[in-house]
Amino acid sequence: MDVKILAVDIDGTVLRSDGTISAVTVEALRAVRDKGIEVILCTGRRLRSTLPIARKIGVMLPLVLQNGSIVKSPVTTETVFARYLDRSLCLRVADLMLSRDYVPLIYTDTYEAGVDFYTLRRRSRSPRHTAYLQRNRATGRVLDSLEELPTDRIAKVLCFGEVEECRRLSAEVQAAFDVNACVLSNVEYVGILFEVFAKGISKFTGFLECLKLSGYSLDSVAAIGDDMNDLELLRSVPLSIAMGNAVPEVKAAARFVTATNDEDGLALAIREHLL
Numbered sequence: 448m449d450v451k452i453l454a455v456d457i458d459g460t461v462l463r464s465d466g467t468i469s470a471v472t473v474e475a476l477r478a479v480r481d482k483g484i485e486v487i488l489c490t491g492r493r494l495r496s497t498l499p500i501a502r503k504i505g506v507m508l509p510l511v512l513q514n515g516s517i518v519k520s521p522v523t524t525e526t527v528f529a530r531y532l533d534r535s536l537c538l539r540v541a542d543l544m545l546s547r548d549y550v551p552l553i554y555t556d557t558y559e560a561g562v563d564f565y566t567l568r569r570r571s572r573s574p575r576h577t578a579y580l581q582r583n584r585a586t587g588r589v590l591d592s593l594e595e596l597p598t599d600r601i602a603k604v605l606c607f608g609e610v611e612e613c614r615r616l617s618a619e620v621q622a623a624f625d626v627n628a629c630v631l632s633n634v635e636y637v638g639i640l641f642e643v644f645a646k647g648i649s650k651f652t653g654f655l656e657c658l659k660l661s662g663y664s665l666d667s668v669a670a671i672g673d674d675m676n677d678l679e680l681l682r683s684v685p686l687s688i689a690m691g692n693a694v695p696e697v698k699a700a701a702r703f704v705t706a707t708n709d710e711d712g713l714a715l716a717i718r719e720h721l722l
Contacts (some may be wrong), residue, residue: 452663453485459692461480478717493648511656514629515648515653516530530647537553540701549608566590567592616629690712691712
């Protein structure tokens with residue numbers, strides 16, 4: 448197989464459990480690019496927390512962000528594709544989260560304004576929510592009411608919780624609303640996340656938009672990931688690799704399984720399958 452594109456997840460794949468990236472991983476990703484294989488980062492993250500990683504690796508192709516809701520240039524930060532979550536739907540989902548005592552975080556495509564997300568002035572049942580706000584207070588805005596949300600450029604709405612609670616909430620939301628949703632349980636240093644985005648949106652659909660922009664075909668793609676939001680992408684490419692720390696569903700779907708993120712599994716996979 449002549450691989451031209453490597454699609455790579457960030458959390459649990461590029462990053463170790465403590466949220467750092469090893470020198471071995473950086474070297475392996477640069478070696479891939481030196482061989483002529485382009486790297487596309489596919490992540491649930493926002494642009495602001497993805498750019499430092501992209502620049503460290505030397506990624507030049509568009510970034511698949513917010514689980515595919517947005518594709519942005521790492522060079523100009525321009526949005527080159529977006530499928531926003533309908534404002535009315537977003538607020539109804541947020542209200543349901545609030546009714547279950549979860550405080551929603553609404554992520555928006557407003558990087559240039561210095562704002563990444565909005566939330567409410569309410570105490571959360573999740574200590575992870577409180578810690579996240581403290582770490583990201585510079586780029587978040589706290590509202591007294593969701594009706595005050597000043598933009599319709601909504602990428603997703605999420606909340607922190609526990610795995611089983613988030614799974615029950617996910618089933619309830621998807622039964623009530625025409626949206627896509629996923630529970631992410633493999634982001635050790637952030638916590639369990641329940642995320643909701645526009646119907647038909649996923650990392651894979653965002654990646655397809657990136658392929659169109661870049662002029663490559665799906666049959667030249669290798670992909671590696673670890674969590675449920677990577678599942679569709681891994682099932683759709685010829686060469687799929689799961690991290691050793693991946694959730695069981697991802698390991699079952701992948702063609703190969705490498706070592707964990709704390710064992711430089713991404714670098715090992717690159718050396719074994721791409722170099």
